[in-house]
Each structure stands twice: as structure tokens, then as C-alpha cells.
Amino acid sequence: MLLSAVAQAQPNIALIKYWGKRDAALNLPATDSLSLTLDSLWTRTRVRFEPGLTQDVLEFNGGANAAMQPRVAACLDWIRALAGSTLRARVQTRNNFPTAAGLASSASGFAALVVAATQALGLALNPAELSVWARRCSGSAARSIFGGICTLENGREADGSDTCARALLGADAWPLEVVVAVTSLERKAVSSGTGMQSGTRTSPYYAAWVDTAHGDLQRAKAAVASRDFAALAHVSEHNCLKMHAVMMTSEPALIYWTGATLATLQRVRALRERDGRHVFFTVDAGPQVKAVCLPEDADSVASALRAVPGVQTILRSRLGAGARCIADSTEI
Numbered sequence: 001m002l003l004s005a006v007a008q009a010q011p012n013i014a015l016i017k018y019w020g021k022r023d024a025a026l027n028l029p030a031t032d033s034l035s036l037t038l039d040s041l042w043t044r045t046r047v048r049f050e051p052g053l054t055q056d057v058l059e060f061n062g063g064a065n066a067a068m069q070p071r072v073a074a075c076l077d078w079i080r081a082l083a084g085s086t087l088r089a090r091v092q093t094r095n096n097f098p099t100a101a102g103l104a105s106s107a108s109g110f111a112a113l114v115v116a117a118t119q120a121l122g123l124a125l126n127p128a129e130l131s132v133w134a135r136r137c138s139g140s141a142a143r144s145i146f147g148g149i150c151t152l153e154n155g156r157e158a159d160g161s162d163t164c165a166r167a168l169l170g171a172d173a174w175p176l177e178v179v180v181a182v183t184s185l186e187r188k189a190v191s192s193g194t195g196m197q198s199g200t201r202t203s204p205y206y207a208a209w210v211d212t213a214h215g216d217l218q219r220a221k222a223a224v225a226s227r228d229f230a231a232l233a234h235v236s237e238h239n240c241l242k243m244h245a246v247m248m249t250s251e252p253a254l255i256y257w258t259g260a261t262l263a264t265l266q267r268v269r270a271l272r273e274r275d276g277r278h279v280f281f282t283v284d285a286g287p288q289v290k291a292v293c294l295p296e297d298a299d300s301v302a303s304a305l306r307a308v309p310g311v312q313t314i315l316r317s318r319l320g321a322g323a324r325c326i327a328d329s330t331e332i
């Protein structure tokens with residue numbers, strides 16, 4: 001057994017979103033979701049189990065990260081139990097994009113952690129099994145195990161052992177591009193987990209959100225199957241705005257948007273409805289706007305969004321591969 005492995009995972013952007021849990025202890029989502037795995041944004045993680053360590057040690061972007069330490073240790077505990085190991089690990093991880101700012105860093109982070117840790121302990125898990133463990137660590141991480149377009153639907157088992165992501169389309173099967181308009185680089189004040197809990201308890205719209213999620217997923221899957229960009233645009237924007245309606249009507253209210261977020265949404269709609277561009281928006285638990293477009297419209301979408309007052313920077317990505325091990329010699 002090597003006891004050490006390095007993995008890379010990319011964040012994913014949900015078009016049909018996970019917001020709310022049907023079982024918090026097992027981290028089972030209350031809503032089905034569908035997402036695009038990105039290519040040019042990544043997390044790289046080295047996990048090295050060392051006999052001399054008395055606790056797990058986390059190094060994040062070259063420094064300590066006390067806030068993430070308990071979640072990383074809990075994730076490693078599950079993997080140790082599976083492998084029958086008691087060894088503690090040194091974890092080095094790096095993101096090439098802003099963390100905890102609504103860019104799905106927990107998705108890529110926990111997917112990379114699960115792939116590296118299971119490999120290091122000699123567990124030969126298939127993608128569905130990796131996805132179950134990644135989901136246990138962070139719901140959205142289940143989807144970053146797969147590339148291209150995938151879904152995360154509720155399974156039948158009460159223990160969640162079949163609640164894992166499933167591949168829908170490979171990264172090259174429908175060439176889409178995501179243009180991210182970054183409107184703030186600050187870490188979010190309220191985590192997704194805390195926001196979901198509050199929405200479940202307090203938003204009068206939460207029940208309707210959950211009731212309509214499966215229908216949205218079916219519409220999105222049909223749009224993907226027929227490469228119907230307009231239909232995917234329609235259901236994705238609708239689903240996104242329903243999730244933000246739940247957030248905004250939680251008590252206390254959760255408003256992740258800035259003024260620039262709203263200005264960018266309006267710009268995306270004008271690009272589509274007035275200029276005929278193939279583009280639609282989605283926004284996650286943060287202020288950034290992700291504009292999904294066909295490649296032929298990506299340059300004009302990027303330059304239009306760069307010009308929106310308050311947009312600080314633009315990131316661009318095609319769809320990419322799922323989480324995987326990379327060379328052990330990779331610098332983190």
C-alpha cells in the first residue's frame with residue numbers, strides 16, 4: 001500500500017440545484033440536482049497517511065485552515081473505518097480559484113480528498129462508490145466525481161448507500177462554455193449548510209421548492225438529451241430563481257446577491273432576448289453569476305459581462321473530466 005496519493009477534481013455548477021437535506025446526519029439531499037463539471041478551475045490534494053501522526057494535519061493553499069479541519073477529519077474518519085486503518089493523515093490542498101465564494105470549492109475539495117484518501121489506503125472504489133462517500137462529506141462533491149453533465153438523484157436506500165451521482169453526458173458530447181462573472185471575492189458570511197438548515201425550517205416556500213424539484217430535473221434531463229439549449233435555459237433560470245426565493249424568504253433572510261449580481265443577470269437576459277445570444281444564468285450560494293453559453297457566443301458574452309459595473313473579473317471554462325488521481329510528484 002502506497003499510503004500517499006494525489007488527486008485533482010474540478011468544481012461543478014448545478015443547473016438544477018440541491019438546497020435542503022432530507023437527512024442531515026447522512027447528508028442526503030432533499031432535492032435532485034443536475035450539474036456541469038468545469039475544466040479550468042481545479043483543486044489538487046495530496047493525502048499522506050503517516051504512522052507517527054497523532055491527528056490529521058491540513059495545509060490549505062500553503063497555510064493552516066482551522067475552520068475546515070473538523071470536516072476534513074470527519075471525512076477521513078469514514079474512509080479510515082472503511083479501510084480498517086487508524087493512521088492519521090497529512091493533507092495538502094490547493095485551489096486555483098477563490099474559495100468559499102460561491103464557486104463550488106467544497107465540491108471539488110471533498111471530491112479530491114475522497115479520491116486521494118481512498119487511493120492512498122488501497123481501496124479500489126468505483127465512481128458510484130466514490131460519489132457516495134463524497135456526498136457524505138459534501139452533497140455537491142458527489143457530482144464532481146463525474147465529468148461533463150451528471151445528476152444526483154435520491155436513491156431508494158434509507159442509509160443513502162445508493163444516493164450518488166450518475167453520468168449523463170461526457171464532457172465533449174455537448175460543448176458548452178461557462179463564463180463566470182465574479183462580483184465579490186469575499187468569503188461568504190453564511191455557509192451553504194447553515195443556509196439550508198435555516199431555509200428548511202423557516203421559508204414558507206421550502207415545501208414548494210422540494211415538491212417541484214423532481215419535475216425540473218426531468219425537464220432538464222430531456223433538454224440535455226435533445227441538446228435543446230432554449231429548454232435548458234428556461235428550466236435552469238427558473239430553478240435558480242426558486243432556490244434564491246427560498247434563501248431570501250428564510251428567517252433571517254439570506255441574500256447572497258450584490259447589486260452587480262442583479263445587473264449581470266439583467267445583462268444575460270438582454271444578451272439572449274435582445275441580441276439573440278445562446279446564454280442563460282445561474283447563481284449559487286454566493287454573488288457570482290455563471291453564464292452558460294454555446295461556444296460561438298462565449299467571447300461576446302465574456303466581453304459584455306466584463307463591462308457590467310461591479311464585475312471584478314471573468315473566469316471561463318469548458319466542461320471537464322471527473323475527479324481522478326494524478327502524478328504523485330505533482331507540486332501542491
Ligand code: 2P0
Nearest residue numbers: 014017018138139140192193284285
Ligand atoms: C448546488 N449548492 O446544487 C447548490 C446550489 C449551493 C447552491 O450544493 O452541506 O456545499 O456540504 O452538503 O455541497 C452547496 O452545498 O453543502 C450546494 P453540504 P454543499 O450546487
